[in-house]
Amino acid sequence: MAFRRRTKSYPLFSQEFVIHNHADIGFCLVLCVLVGLMFEVTAKTAFLFILPQYNVSMPTADSETMHYHYGPKDLVTILFYIFITIILHAVVQEYILDKISKRLHLSKVKHSKFNESGQLVVFHLSSVIWCFYVVVTEGYLTNPRSLWEDYPHVYLPFQVKFFYLCQLAYWLHALPELYFQKVRKEEIPRQLQYICLYLAHIAGAYLLNLSRLGLILLLLQYCTESLFHLARLFYFADENNEKLFGAWAAVFGVTRLFILTLTVLAIGFGLARTENQAFEPEKGNFNTLLCRLCVLLLVCAAQAWLMWRFIHSQLRHWRESWNEQSAKRRVPAAPRLPARPIKRESGYHENGVLKAENGTSPRTKKLKSP
Known part of the structure; x- marks a missing residue:
């Protein structure tokens, strides 16, 4: 944009220069037209650009x-x-x-x-x-x-x-x-x-x-x-x-329904009943049967094409969402591993101490000296 700082410069009139500075070039051209309004010689030409x-x-x-x-x-x-x-x-x-x-x-x-x-x-x-x-x-x-x-x-x-x-x-x-x-x-x-x-x-x-x-x-x-x-x-x-x-x-x-209805009402019925139905380009009159049919055909074809694209995109969107949901349902749950049996020593526990079956504590193994 105009007056902003540039971090990188490009060769003058190169492709990258035009792309990155096209707004500045347009701003300079607009400014030249506005400056032309200040002088009587160029004012009439400048008004051609600005005013209808x-x-x-x-x-x-x-x-x-x-x-x-x-x-x-x-x-x-x-x-x-x-x-x-x-x-x-x-x-x-x-x-x-x-x-x-x-x-x-x-x-x-x-x-x-x-x-x-x-x-x-x-x-x-x-x-x-x-x-x-x-x-x-x-x-x-x-x-x-x-x-x-x-x-x-x-x-x-x-x-x-x-x-x-x-x-x-x-x-x-x-x-x-x-x-x-x-x-x-x-x-x-x-x-x-x-x-x-x-x-x-x-x-x-x-x-x-x-x-x-x-x-x-x-x-x-x-x-x-x-x-x-x-x-x-x-x-x-x-x-x-x-x-x-x-x-x-x-x-x-x-x-789409409103556009089609209004177009058919205005062109197909309204203009068809007016008295002035002649092809007079110099007077701006194009109210003939052929012109009305061409306009109706263009509008109806455009609305039908837009509606077809809309239905096609909606069906594709629903198909993609349905495939995602079905894929999530098909994913099997992770199998649970069987619990390992805990190996218990013979005997029972009493007050946190392992007792033998006859009530006596088991002997502790002697450790060998190194």
């Missing part, structure tokens, strides 16, 4: 409000917030996760999973709070019909567009982080799967002007994922603590 573009003033009953739509300049803004996310990622890793993992003394495999879950818990919880605030203030929860009414939703409020830009920046930053964090080759395919899945759904909702529906689905998904990664963190702290996994398993199935 394509603003349009919309008249209302009282005054005018500023709304936004998407365009190619959004890529510049996303790039800037990718560097912001890389810096925040390094801050959480060094000042929170590394200090906790040192106390837990985890193995390499558990250490990698602990870092992954720690980063995702911070992101998911902050996204849940932010997304819940947006859907409440915009009235999407109190009025479910707004998810498909007045489609296409081309003009977005500032907080909705900024939320989508930050979401895309985070999941795009996760791709180079696989290299910076030196993720094991066995873990890369699994992480690439859910990164690409999130990017496809978020970018699809943003580009197809389904931002309202996408916010609700992200809120449901992030609540479930935050519970899962919290359960993993508690499990790494204490392996006997598995109660949160049971709660996550119950919430996971309910979330």
Whole structure:
């Protein structure tokens, strides 16, 4: 992280130098953009990186409000917030996760999973709070019909567009982080799967002007994922603590049902009954039968794949626990050795003295002199 002491130096622009200083490099680039705001010549260019573009003033009953739509300049803004996310990622890793993992003394495999879950818990919880605030203030929860009414939703409020830009920046930053964090080759395919899945759904909702529906689905998904990664963190702290996994398993199935129901309701029934059903990309209208079927197929296939993986992992977990219990039952008890018979001398004891059978004490053997 920036301004911290280095115990080891690496050759400039080498692979190890970039890996260990990628957050500092990102911090310098962000600082250059912020410095550009101070000068009139570069201020307009710097604002392209920081603020969302394509603003349009919309008249209302009282005054005018500023709304936004998407365009190619959004890529510049996303790039800037990718560097912001890389810096925040390094801050959480060094000042929170590394200090906790040192106390837990985890193995390499558990250490990698602990870092992954720690980063995702911070992101998911902050996204849940932010997304819940947006859907409440915009009235999407109190009025479910707004998810498909007045489609296409081309003009977005500032907080909705900024939320989508930050979401895309985070999941795009996760791709180079696989290299910076030196993720094991066995873990890369699994992480690439859910990164690409999130990017496809978020970018699809943003580009197809389904931002309202996408916010609700992200809120449901992030609540479930935050519970899962919290359960993993508690499990790494204490392996006997598995109660949160049971709660996550119950919430996971309910979330899949809610996502499928809401998607079919909004796209399959809501958009199908609207009057404006034409393919007009220049106006942001994609409300055709083919587009609706493609979106429904993508969402249903993703939920079915997640449910299949969940059932497969649960069955494997139950099989492993059953094998452990059966192995413990098959272990035979240690055989007891027969007690050795105590050799007693003839006679009996009386007041601690051995007596012969006729009542006299036995003779003591004379020791031979050396």
